Each structure stands twice: as C-alpha cells, then as structure tokens.
Amino acid sequence: MFAFTVARRYLFSNPLQTTLLVSGVALGVTIFVFITALIQGLAILLTAQVTANSAHVTLEPATRIARVLGGQGVDTEAVALVSTFQRQQIREWSSTVALAKQQPSVATVNPQIQGSAFLSKGEAAAPVSVTGVDPEGLDAITPISTMLVGGDANLEAGGILIGDRLAGDLGLSPGQPVLLRTDRGVERLLTVQGVFKTGVQAVDERVAYMSLSLARPLFLLPEGVTNIEIKLVDPQGARPLAAFLQGATGLRATPWQDKNLSLDDALTAQAQTGSLIQLFSLVSIIIGIASALVLSTYRRRSEIGIMRAFGVSGGFVSSVFILQGLMIGLIGGLAGCGIGYGLCRLLAGLTRPDGTPMLPIAPEQGGYLAAMVLTTVGAVLASVAPARSAARLDPLDAIQQ
Amino acid sequence: MTTLLDARGIDMTFHNGDEQTSVLKDVDLQLGPGELTALLGASGSGKSTLLSIMGLLLRPTAGTLEIAGERVESLSDARRTLFRNRRLGFVFQFHHLLPDFTATENVAFPAAAPAGGLSDAMRRRARELLARVGLEDRMDFPATRLSGGQKQRVAIARALMNRPELILADEPTGALDRASADQVLDLMKEVNREDGATFLICTHDEHVAARCTRRVTLRDGRIVEPTAQRPPPAKREAG
Numbered sequence: 001m002f003a004f005t006v007a008r009r010y011l012f013s014n015p016l017q018t019t020l021l022v023s024g025v026a027l028g029v030t031i032f033v034f035i036t037a038l039i040q041g042l043a044i045l046l047t048a049q050v051t052a053n054s055a056h057v058t059l060e061p062a063t064r065i066a067r068v069l070g071g072q073g074v075d076t077e078a079v080a081l082v083s084t085f086q087r088q089q090i091r092e093w094s095s096t097v098a099l100a101k102q103q104p105s106v107a108t109v110n111p112q113i114q115g116s117a118f119l120s121k122g123e124a125a126a127p128v129s130v131t132g133v134d135p136e137g138l139d140a141i142t143p144i145s146t147m148l149v150g151g152d153a154n155l156e157a158g159g160i161l162i163g164d165r166l167a168g169d170l171g172l173s174p175g176q177p178v179l180l181r182t183d184r185g186v187e188r189l190l191t192v193q194g195v196f197k198t199g200v201q202a203v204d205e206r207v208a209y210m211s212l213s214l215a216r217p218l219f220l221l222p223e224g225v226t227n228i229e230i231k232l233v234d235p236q237g238a239r240p241l242a243a244f245l246q247g248a249t250g251l252r253a254t255p256w257q258d259k260n261l262s263l264d265d266a267l268t269a270q271a272q273t274g275s276l277i278q279l280f281s282l283v284s285i286i287i288g289i290a291s292a293l294v295l296s297t298y299r300r301r302s303e304i305g306i307m308r309a310f311g312v313s314g315g316f317v318s319s320v321f322i323l324q325g326l327m328i329g330l331i332g333g334l335a336g337c338g339i340g341y342g343l344c345r346l347l348a349g350l351t352r353p354d355g356t357p358m359l360p361i362a363p364e365q366g367g368y369l370a371a372m373v374l375t376t377v378g379a380v381l382a383s384v385a386p387a388r389s390a391a392r393l394d395p396l397d398a399i400q401q
Numbered sequence: 402m403t404t405l406l407d408a409r410g411i412d413m414t415f416h417n418g419d420e421q422t423s424v425l426k427d428v429d430l431q432l433g434p435g436e437l438t439a440l441l442g443a444s445g446s447g448k449s450t451l452l453s454i455m456g457l458l459l460r461p462t463a464g465t466l467e468i469a470g471e472r473v474e475s476l477s478d479a480r481r482t483l484f485r486n487r488r489l490g491f492v493f494q495f496h497h498l499l500p501d502f503t504a505t506e507n508v509a510f511p512a513a514a515p516a517g518g519l520s521d522a523m524r525r526r527a528r529e530l531l532a533r534v535g536l537e538d539r540m541d542f543p544a545t546r547l548s549g550g551q552k553q554r555v556a557i558a559r560a561l562m563n564r565p566e567l568i569l570a571d572e573p574t575g576a577l578d579r580a581s582a583d584q585v586l587d588l589m590k591e592v593n594r595e596d597g598a599t600f601l602i603c604t605h606d607e608h609v610a611a612r613c614t615r616r617v618t619l620r621d622g623r624i625v626e627p628t629a630q631r632p633p634p635a636k637r638e639a640g
Contacts, residue, residue, distance in 0.1 A: 002518045009501040306497035309458060310559070311486020312514040313479070396458045399493060 003316055007323035010296065021292045022332045028285040029336020029375050030343065032278050033366040037344045039274040040365035043267050047235050050263055051256050053142040053198060055110075055229035056238045058259075059096065059251045061088040089224030096249050100230055103244070105237045110140035111225040113215040117182040119162070119208065121170045128166065128208045130182070132215025141229045144196050144209060150174045151194030155211040159193025163204030167195045180208075184220045278367075282374055286382040289328055293321055293386035304390050305398025314391035321387035322380060329379025333372045340366055404467075405566060405599050406432040406455065411464035413450050413622075424450045426622045428464070434566070435597045437590065439610035441626070442619035449571055451619065452603045456489055456569045457481040469566050486515055490560030490598075492589075494572035496552035498544035498559075504531055504551075505540045508558045523562075530558035534588055550581030557588055561598070568592075570602045574609060586612050 011018050090096065093111050100109045113132035118125050135155040139145050145153035149164055151174025160180070162172065172178055172192050181187045190210070198204055216222055228251075232238060238255035246253035257264040297304070304317055344363035351357055413425035424447045432438055442448040453459040454466065457473060466474040469488055476484060485491075498507045506519065508527035513519040531540050534554040539547060547555065553573065560568050570589070574582035586609060593600050602613060610616050618626035 002513050002516070005519075006514075013501045302495075302497055303499050306491075306493070306499075307510070307514065308482070309456070309485065309491050309493075310511040311482050311484075311489075311563075312511070313482055316514050396453055399497060 003319040004323055007320045007327065010300070010320065011324050011327055017292070018328075021288065021328055022335065024288045025285050025328060025332025025375065025379070026335035026339060028281045028288075029333050029371050030340040032281045032371050032374075033337060033340025033368065034343060034361075035274050035277045035281075036367035036371070037340070037361050037363055037365055038359065039270055040367075041348075041360040041362035042270065044362055044365070045360040046263060046267065050260050051235050053200065053203065054256060054259075055141050056232040056235050056256050057230040057242045057245065058254045059090065059100075059228040059230070059245060059249070060226070060254070061090055062250055062252050089221055089226055090228065090251060091224045093225045093228060096228060096245075096251065099248060100228065100245060103241060105232050105234065105241055107231045107233050108137065108140040110134070110137045110229045110231075111212070112227050112229055113212060113219050113221055114226045115182055115184070115215070115219040117180050117208075117218070119166070119170060120179045120181070121172060121176075124170050126166060126169050127206065128162070128180075129206055130180070130208050130210060130215065130218075132210050132212045132219070135211050138209065141231060142198065142203075144198075147196040147198050148194050149197045151192065153194050155193065155209065155214075157191075157193060158211070158214055159191040161194045161196055161209040162192060163207055164195050164197040165201065165205040166208070167192070169205070180218070182218045184218070186218050186220070188218060190214075278374075282378050285329075285332070285375060286378045289325055289379050289382035290385060292328075293325060293383050294389070296324070297321065297386045297390045300390075301393060301398045304393050305395045308393065308395035309399060317393075318387040318391040321390050322383045325379045325383025325387075326376065329376040330372075332379070333375035336375070337366070337368045337371055340371070341368070403434055404431050405434045405436075405469060406430070406601075407465075407467040408455065409465050411451070411454060411466070412462045413447070413454065413459070414462045424622050425454075425461070428619075428622070428624055430455075430617060430624065432567070432599055432601060434599055435593065436615055437593045437600045437613045438602065438615040438617060439613035440601055440603045440617050440619065441605065441607075441610050443605060446619040447622040448603045448605075448619050452569050452571050452601065455567075455601060456491060457485050486511060487563060488566055490563070490565035490568040492553070492556050492560050492568065492570040492573045494575040496549075496556040498547075498552055498555055500543070500545045503541050503543055504536060504547065504555050507544055507555055508562055511559060511562050527558070527562065530561055531555070534558045535584075548581075550577055550584060553577060553581070553585050554588060557585065557592070561592060561596075564596075565598065567599045567601065570600060572604055572606075573602065574604075574606065582609075 097109050097111055100106050110133060115130050117128050117130050119128050133140070133155070138153060138155060144161060153161060155161070160178070167173065170178065174192050174194055176192050177189050178192055179187060180190050196204070230241070232241065235256065238257060242253035242255040245251065307317060308314070341363055344361050344366055347359050348357060348361045348363050350359065408428060408430045411425050411428040412423070415422045415424060428451060440448045440452065450459065454461050457476070461474055464474065465472065473481070473484060499510065502510070505524060505527045508530055509519055509523045512523045516523070528540055531537065534557055536551060536554055539551060544552065544555065573589070574585050577585060589600055589602070590612060592598050602609060604610060616626060617624055
C-alpha cells in the first residue's frame with residue numbers, strides 16, 4: 001500500500017518530533033493502564049476483604065407476604081396474615097444444592113441451619129448466633145479450621161466451636177462443657193471442641209459452629225435447612241447467579257453486593273472516577289495527535305499541492321494522514337501498555353514491612369485491550385480533521401504559497 | 402492540423418468582496434500535437450492563470466476548453482484529478498519534489514499513488530526517464546541531495562512519467578542559473594522532438610521564448626500576438 005509507505009516516510013522524516021509525539025501518547029496510555037489497574041486492584045481487594053468470611057450468594061426461603069383477600073361479593077376487606085407458627089425452612093434443599101453445584105461459576109455450596117441461642121456457664125451467659133454446617137463443609141464459606149487458637153475443628157464429635165472473645169467472656173476453653181439453649185427452647189450440654197479467632201469482633205463474640213446433625217434437633221428442623229450459602233469463583237458473578245437461582249427455585253437469592261450496598265456504591269463511584277481520568281487521558285492523546293498532524297499538514301502544504309496537481313486523489317492524501325494517526329496510536333498504545341504493565345508490576349512488588357502490598361494494584365487488570373482499541377480509534381479520529389483539510393487543499397494555492 | 406488543445410472564449414474574473422478583477426478576456430488558443438509554444442507576457446498579464454486553466458487547476462468563469470477531444474471545463478473534481486494524472490504533465494518554477502523520497506520514487510509517484518504501489522515496471526520507467534534527463538548516477542539519491550538544476554530535471558522526468566499528451570510548464574527555468582536553464586530547455590526540446598509531446602511554456606524570458614517553435618503573447622488578459630507558427634530556430638543558442 002503506497003499510502004502506507006508515504007505515511008511511514010512522513011512520520012519518520014523527523015525522528016525527534018515523532019519520538020516526542022509517540023512518547024506523549026505512551027504517557028497517556030501508561031496513565032490509563034495504571035489508573036485501571038489500581039482501581040481494579042482496589043475493587044478486588046475490597047471485595048475479597050468483604051466476602052472473605054461470607055457467602056457470595058445466600059439462598060433463603062421466600063419472604064412471606066400478607067395477602068389481601070378480595071373478590072366479588074366480599075363486602076369486607078380481609079387480609080390473610082403471615083403464619084409464624086411454622087419456622088421458615090428450605091425443605092427441598094438437596095435438589096437446590098445439586099442445581100447450584102452444576103453452575104460453572106460456583107466454587108462451593110454449603111447448606112446451613114442458622115438460629116439464635118444462649119450459651120451459659122454457671123452464672124455467665126451470652127447470646128450467640130449458631131450455624132449448623134456439614135462438618136466436611138465447615139471451611140466452605142469461612143476457613144474456620146485455619147483460624148483455630150485452641151482445640152480442633154472436628155465437628156463429628158458433637159462439640160461446638162466458639163470465638164475467642166466469647167470463650168473469654170464465658171471463661172471457656174477447649175474440652176469444657178457449656179449449656180446451650182436455643183430460641184426453640186431446647187437445651188443441651190455441649191463440649192467446646194475448639195476456639196477460633198477471625199479478627200472480626202462481631203464474629204469472635206457472637207458466632208458458634210456445630211454440625212448440621214447436631215443443629216437439627218436443637219432448632220427443630222428434622223429435614224430442612226434455613227439457608228444455603230454459595231461461594232463463587234469470581235465474586236462479580238453473584239448478581240446473575242442469584243437471579244438465575246431465584247428464578248429456578250423460587251427461593252430468595254441475595255448477592256453479596258445487596259448486603260453491602262455502601263461498598264457497592266463506593267466501588268461504582270470509584271469506577272466512575274477512574275473512567276473520568278481515563279477519558280481525560282484519551283482526550284489529551286487525541287488533542288496531541290490532532291495538533292501534531294495539523295502542523296504536519298501545514299508544513300507539507302506544497303507537497304500536498306504538487307501531489308494533487310499531478311493527479312493524486314484527495315482520498316490518497318487523506319489516507320496518508322489517517323495512516324500516520326493510526327501508526328502513532330498503535331506504536332504509542334503498545335509502548336504505553338508495555339510501560340504501564342512494567343510500572344504496575346514494579347509497584348505491585350513493593351511491600352510494607354509486614355509483607356502486605358503498599359498499593360492494591362492488579363497489573364493483569366490494566367485494561368490493555370481497551371487501552372489499545374481506544375487509543376488507536378482515538379488516534380484515527382484525531383487524524384480525520386487534518387486529513388480532510390489536507391485532501392481539500394487547493395493545489396494551486398498550495399503550490400503558489 | 403489536428404488540435405490537441407482548443408480553448409475558446411476563456412474569461413476569468415476573480416471576486417474579492419464587491420471588487421471584481423478580470424484577468425482573462427475572451428481568450429482563444431489552439432495547440433496542435435507536438436508544438437512547443439511559449440506563452441509570453443509581463444507579470445500580471447494573466448499567463449499563469451491561463452496555464453492553470455489549461456491544466457485544470459482553475460475553472461474559467463466562461464468559455465470552453467477541449468483537450469484531446471474531451472470537453473473538460475466542467476468536469477467534476479474527481480474527473481479533473483484523473484484527467485490531470487492521465488493526460489497532463491506539470492513543471493513548475495520550483496521543483497516541488499517530495500523531500501522524503503529518492504529521485505526514482507519522485508519520478509514514479511504520479512503512477513504509483515493512483516495504482517496503490519510502486520511496481521517494478523514503474524520503477525524501471527522512472528529510471529529510464531532519469532537516465533534520459535542525465536541523472537543515471539543520482540537515481541537513488543534523496544531529493545534533498547540534488548542541486549537546483551538536477552531537481553528541475555527530476556521534475557521534468559516526473560511530468561513525463563504517465564506519458565502525457567500535454568505538458569504545462571510555468572517558468573520552468575525561473576529559479577535556475579543560465580547554464581542549468583539551458584540544460585532544462587534542451588531537455589524539453591528533446592522530449593518534444595523525440596516523443597512528440599506538446600509543451601506550453603509560460604515565461605517572461607525572451608531567451609526561453611526564442612527556443613520555442615511558437616509564441617503567444619498575453620497583455621492585460623488578451624492575446625495580442627498572432628498565433629501563427631514560427632519555424633524552429635536553425636541552431637541552438639549557446640548558454
């Protein structure tokens with residue numbers, strides 16, 4: 001393509017100017033990549049921190065809604081009250097668990113019985129939120145067994161796991177008995193099997209774990225479960241999976257974002273701020289390329305004029321300048337992506353004395369494809385106006401100048 | 402005699418706000434194939450404007466223009482561009498070579514750009530033309546490394562690249578010293594004689610006009626010298 005040859009010659013006829021121009025584009029792309037990697041890294045970190053010890057999707061029985069009874073011949077408005085006689089539960093939980101496990105985005109599924117109880121030892125008592133889980137799935141949602149500070153996590157033995165603050169409040173240690181009284185009025189003397197420490201005060205003070213089989217008689221649920229907790233491979237897939245499972249099962253499915261609306265809002269605001277910075281980077285790239293090509297068009301007026309005089313079409317002249325824009329965009333974009341990736345890797349490797357990263361940056365999430373596409377398209381768009389101006393030059397005016 | 406160029410009743414008026422400047426008035430001009438014609442006139446007489454109209458770089462205000470049997474005064478811009486590329490050659494006072502290209506590439510450019518590439522055949526013809534204008538040892542030189550006379554010879558070779566029927570030259574020796582100017586004039590005469598290419602040379606230099614076989618003089622936008630053909634000079638004048 002001869003226009004490409006001409007464009008290449010024009011571009012490299014002034015190496016210093018071209019180097020400065022490409023460097024400017026590369027700098028803009030580097031900022032784009034850095035901001036994207038930083039925002040994505042921050043979102044990943046915050047999401048991981050928030051969802052580390054909780055489910056990505058929670059399935060619960062559908063909310064009971066009072067129904068208005070009406071119809072022809074009914075003079076008086078009547079309301080069917082919500083029954084609270086029976087405890088809400090998921091009876092067909094095994095088929096729901098099987099359905100959830102079939103989804104490729106699902107990492108683990110954990111049916112649970114949750115309820116409230118009091119733990120007491122002697123005169124000391126404390127309210128607890130009890131979670132009954134399958135002993136093999138204890139770590140499915142929260143890796144409790146890795147957080148033990150005493151005893152073991154063997155729930156098969158019929159014991160209970162409590163947090164270290166609760167153990168401290170009640171003066172308990174592994175192997176000691178403790179009386180548990182559930183909100184269903186059932187009492188049982190249990191053994192403290194292990195003591196954990198998650199670092200989250202509310203959990204360490206108020207949560208206890210036991211086996212599912214032990215929880216059933218305590219909470220009067222011989223068949224069903226109260227909820228099913230699901231962890232995903234990628235937490236961002238929670239909303240679509242929740243919508244799917246809610247539609248398929250009729251259960252109430254809640255994604256983790258809905259339980260952390262303020263975090264979701266913060267992440268959205270952060271992403272919007274990042275988009276603005278990316279937009280400004282792109283605009284500065286476009287303005288830089290357009291101004292350089294306008295100058296180039298002006299400098300080469302007589303050459304363009306003579307080309308047009310001996311019958312070179314306006315389309316050819318136009319394509320020469322658009323190809324210059326394309327090359328600047330591609331070279332600058334590639335250089336910027338390379339520099340941006342290197343910078344992100346460097347910054348991601350910087351750690352504090354305790355080994356945690358100084359910046360929550362995700363080098364692989366730099367939006368490289370978007371950066372390349374946007375820069376190249378932007379560069380081509382930036383070259384359109386100078387290219388059209390070059391193509392419309394009156395050859396006679398240009399030659400006589 | 403067959404007519405290659407037939408211009409009739411050419412008027413050219415430039416408008417600048419309410420002011421009108423009439424540059425050409427009812428100009429008739431016919432050129433036959435193989436003629437070497439000098440278009441003479443003082444500065445402001447309208448000769449460059451007439452040349453631009455003949456070269457389809459300007460549209461006349463009135464009149465008809467026929468080149469090689471085709472009416473061209475009202476062609477669309479795209480058709481004029483194509484016509485210029487296929488049928489006309491240009492040599493300007495300043496060479497206007499493309500500085501980022503070699504002599505060969507400059508010569509081949511009018512053929513390569515519309516074709517989308519520089520073929521071997523184009524490169525061969527460009528080199529033949531450069532050899533013909535005496536630049537066999539400068540073929541691969543960048544245009545910036547050529548002297549003024551050499552550049553103008555490259556410009557003549559470029560004008561010949563697409564084998565045009567009519568070559569329009571605007572003060573082709575105006576920026577050259579006498580020795581270089583004579584070389585360029587000799588070259589144009591040789592191409593005219595051997596290829597039968599028709600030349601219309603715009604000049605205010607009597608020395609250039611004397612080397613042509615015919616002269617047409619413009620004064621105040623009108624042709625004042627009869628367009629009768631003169632015999633070519635018997636012997637080339639020394640430079």
